[in-house]
Amino acid sequence: MTKTFFTLLICLFQLSSFAQDTVTVKREFANKAYVSLYKENADLSYIAPGGEFGAPSKYVISGRLTTVFMLLGSYKSPIALALIPDFTVRVRNEFSAAVRTPSYRLGGVVYARLNTDPQNYQYVELTFTHHSNGQDASPYNTNGTINTRNGNFNANNLALSYRFGNFTMPGIDVGYYSFNHRVGLQWYKFFRYEPALNEGFGFTRLLYNFSWRKYDEIEKRRQDKNQVKAEKETWRLNTEFSYAINKIPAKNLANIQKRLNAEINFNYSFPFMHNIFLMAAVGYYGEDNYNIYFQDHYGYVRLGLSSGFLRNRSRHYEN
Numbered sequence: 047m048t049k050t051f052f053t054l055l056i057c058l059f060q061l062s063s064f065a066q067d068t069v070t071v072k073r074e075f076a077n078k079a080y081v082s083l084y085k086e087n088a089d090l091s092y093i094a095p096g097g098e099f100g101a102p103s104k105y106v107i108s109g110r111l112t113t114v115f116m117l118l119g120s121y122k123s124p125i126a127l128a129l130i131p132d133f134t135v136r137v138r139n140e141f142s143a144a145v146r147t148p149s150y151r152l153g154g155v156v157y158a159r160l161n162t163d164p165q166n167y168q169y170v171e172l173t174f175t176h177h178s179n180g181q182d183a184s185p186y187n188t189n190g191t192i193n194t195r196n197g198n199f200n201a202n203n204l205a206l207s208y209r210f211g212n213f214t215m216p217g218i219d220v221g222y223y224s225f226n227h228r229v230g231l232q233w234y235k236f237f238r239y240e241p242a243l244n245e246g247f248g249f250t251r252l253l254y255n256f257s258w259r260k261y262d263e264i265e266k267r268r269q270d271k272n273q274v275k276a277e278k279e280t281w282r283l284n285t286e287f288s289y290a291i292n293k294i295p296a297k298n299l300a301n302i303q304k305r306l307n308a309e310i311n312f313n314y315s316f317p318f319m320h321n322i323f324l325m326a327a328v329g330y331y332g333e334d335n336y337n338i339y340f341q342d343h344y345g346y347v348r349l350g351l352s353s354g355f356l357r358n359r360s361r362h363y364e365n
Contacts, residue, residue, distance in 0.1 A: 072162050074121040079164035081119035081126055084157050084171075085355035087209060087226060087257070088114050088130070090284075090313065092325055094350035097136055101334075102342055104139040112151075114355065126157040130173070134336060146195060147179040149337045168210045177201050179337040185242035192242065192341055199337040202237035205230055207253065221262035221280070228255040232288070246297065247340050248290025248305065248333050258283045261357055264317045279356045282313045282323065290333065303343060306332045313352050325352040 091112050097105025112132040119126045132151035138144050153175035160168040178200040185197035207230030216222045230253035234243075243249070262280045290305040297304045309329030315322060327348040334342040 073124070076159060076162040076164060077124055078119075078121045080124075080157070080159045080167065080169060081116060082355075082357075083164060083167055083169070084119075084126060084128065084155075085114050085116070086357060087228070088112070088355060089132070090282075090323070090325075090352040090354040092348070092350055092352040094325075094348045096349070098346035098348050100344050100346035102344060103136075106137045106139050106143055108134070108136040108348075110134040124159045128155045128157070129153070130155055130175075132175075136336065147181055147197075147199065147336075147338050149177070149179060149335075151175050151177045164213075166212045168208075171205075171207050171209065173205045173207070175203050175205070177203070177337065181338075185240055185338065192245065192338065194338050197242070197338050199240055199340075201234055201239040201243060201247075203232050203234045204236060205232040205253065207231075211257075216261075216277075221260055221277075223261070224257075224259045226255075226257040226259065228253065230254075235292075243340065244295075245341065246294050246304070246333075248288075248292065248294070248307075250292040251288045251290050251307075254287045256285045259357075277357070278315065278317075278320075280315055280317075283310070284313070285310045286329075302332065304332045306330065307335065311348070311352075315356070321353050321356045323352045323356075325350050 089110075089112050091110050093107065093109045095107050097108035110133070112130065115129040115131075117127045117129060119128075130151075130153045132153070134149040134151075135145050138146065153173050155171055155173045157169055157171045160170065179198070181196045181198050183193060183196040183198060185193055185199065187193045207228050209226070209228045211224055211226035213224045214222045232251040232253055234247070234249040239249075259282045260280050261277055263277050264280075286307075286309045288307045291299065294301070294304060299305075307330070309327055311325060311327035311329075313323030313325050315324070325348070328346070329348070330343075330345045332343045333340050334344075
């Protein structure tokens with residue numbers, strides 16, 4: 047009887063250890079997989095000849111360069127940390143091809159995953175971002191209007207976002223999709239900012255983004271592929287919305303023309319491209335997010351190339 051009892055105890059201990067090891071492996075796998083998701087869900091960089099067609103000013107070219115410096119992305123932790131530089135410039139269509147007021151953003155992000163299933167992921171992120179234009183002249187012209195030539199712009203914000211999405215199952219000969227959402231809130235007035243922004247800046251914004259992505263097998267006929275598939279993200283449809291809900295002089299809460307920012311962009315990558323898309327975007331600025339131009343509102347079209355952390359990997363046929 048005693049021998050049977052001890053045997054049962056040993057079996058229970060081994061089963062418990064096995065279960066703990068299984069949970070640990072699952073968590074470690076999720077921690078690493080989520081780091082890739084954080085980067086894939088980051089904004090895309092782009093180059094757009096002609097800039098944004100429809101803007102009050104004419105441009106030769108505009109460009110945005112952003113990336114993710116992952117400071118902490120370990121299999122041991124469900125928390126990740128990153129720095130995100132985000133620089134946008136618009137080269138004006140004039141003799142000197144001036145940039146005048148480049149738009150500099152530098153932020154820090156804390157990510158926290160909420161489950162261990164990367165196929166149906168959920169996580170939250172908290173971002174602090176400093177935004178300025180490198181100018182130090184008065185933000186006002188002598189006539190009291192906003193100085194968009196070399197006027198100072200600086201602002202800082204926090205954004206709290208909940209991100210969730212899912213991937214369809216890969217097929218043998220067909221691709222698969224992902225559906226990705228972001229719901230968030232952005233605040234500016236917690237921090238120091240240029241007082242001229244009280245003229246009508248969206249200090250508090252509701253955020254919503256949706257991204258639909260397609261992944262396909264590529265290079266099917268290569269001679270060395272054996273039992274390995276090469277796959278990549280072939281296209282991405284993004285929609286972005288934000289709406290200012292703070293008090294704005296002479297603009298009530300239903301004033302969509304001033305408060306709404308929205309864009310839809312489609313990005314397509316040919317099989318021979320690696321991490322590059324052809325990009326076409328249509329949007330509306332109720333508040334131009336290019337720093338000191340915050341009083342401009344207009345519809346626009348943007349055409350060019352985009353790039354980011356795109357899924358491009360090899361996968362064994364059995365996976």
